[in-house]
Amino acid sequence: MVGGLLGLKTTGKNRPVQNPPLILVGCSGGPDSLALAAVCAFFATRGEVRVGAVVVDHQMQEGSAEVAQATAGQLRGLGLDPVVVRTVDLEHDGAGPEAAARAARFGALEATAHQLGADQVLLGHTLDDQAESVLLGLARGSGTRSLAGMRERRGMYVRPFLGLRRDETLAICQALGLTPWHDPANQDPAYLRVRVRNTVLPFLGAELGPGVAASLARSATILGYDADFLDELAEAEFVTLAQRSTESGTEFPQIALSENGLRGLPAALRMRVLALAAVELGGVQPSLERLAAAETLLARSGSAGPVQLAGKVSAWRISRKHSVPHEGASYGKLVLKRSS
Structure with a gap:
């Protein structure tokens, strides 16, 4: 053995x-x-x-x-x-x-x-x-x-x-x-x-x-076996969707994920992609409740956030009322960032 x-x-x-x-x-x-x-x-x-x-x-x-x-x-x-x-x-x-x-x-x-x-x-x-x-x-x-x-x-x-x-x-x-x-x-x-x-x-x-x-x-x-397969698929989607940057005037990195890309994923993968972003930013694995709260931002029918995830990581979406141009890099994205 x-x-x-x-x-x-x-x-x-x-x-x-x-x-x-x-x-x-x-x-x-x-x-x-x-x-x-x-x-x-x-x-x-x-x-x-x-x-x-x-x-x-x-x-x-x-x-x-x-x-x-x-x-x-x-x-x-x-x-x-x-x-x-x-x-x-x-x-x-x-x-x-x-x-x-x-x-x-x-x-x-x-x-x-x-x-x-x-x-x-x-x-x-x-x-x-x-x-x-x-x-x-x-x-x-x-x-x-x-x-x-x-x-x-x-x-x-x-x-x-x-x-x-x-x-x-x-x-x-x-x-x-x-x-x-x-x-x-x-x-x-x-x-x-x-x-x-x-x-x-x-x-x-x-x-x-x-x-x-x-x-x-x-x-x-x-x-x-099932978890390994789903994790591999989620990792591939995360690599495709994640755009990393540093917020102007700070040293804290942030990750932007395409809202349309996230909406097109099955729930099992979408939750994993959100969790991967939180963990990469130095947070811990978010609970189902926190991930579900972040998911609701994709509906664009309520608050634009932020939603607090585990480990000082928050998520929000760029609102249509926000000053960022619709064609800007952040519009149409779900943004995750870790605070100090």
Whole structure:
């Protein structure tokens, strides 16, 4: 499984190569990532790849530094090299501690990969994690991309264990005599994901059958293909429609999108094009409500805006009563700009 995702053949024969590539395992010390590190250590002995690890200390719990160092010690004992411990400070921007920890973690993983020259970072998410992600997306009323859950590959990140159950990673640790760290936060019902894991999924399994987690993960795979296709189409339309400029007298960029071009798109693509513009300007993914509000500007029957999107990005249309000439560069355009 791991070897296939890394492009390695699992024939059992050693195939050492000159200057083998470095891959990193993001390891919290929990059973999933520790089992992944142990499996990857096998491939390191074959000489086809070098395997290192990154342990991120989020400083969210007392004794986190000791946990990180103990995890690093186990990883070095498995033969992983280099093993880097990164201590991060969380930036709370109103999105909650889980989102802040995730952002800090991925920032540390990416920075370490670039520093060490690693092309891939492996993460230990399992099928159970995938099922939880789909349910969380449903509960939040999210779109196709969110319901698609986590992808097996996205950029430098690879998740080889998405087909494994959490119990199987525990079995790997037990078989190899490893001592995983069990994060007490994973049992704290204050977190929605914990309630989904310990209450909602067991209930669904009891009522719908034990295969519900696998069914949810399978749905994520199908939706992932759909989301990828729609995202590709939206990206192509965005490239065609987007006109970038800087507002006179400021340093803030803005993007103008043809109103007629947007109106001619199916809703699924139109929403994505608007979101792409907002994100490019430094905003975050807007909610459905914000995107729908921006869409109403295209009707030219009410306010010309501005409509506030997420991340200080606003959208408005050039009104016919505006002093801009009808043949001007901005007329007939929906304009998005990020404020200071």
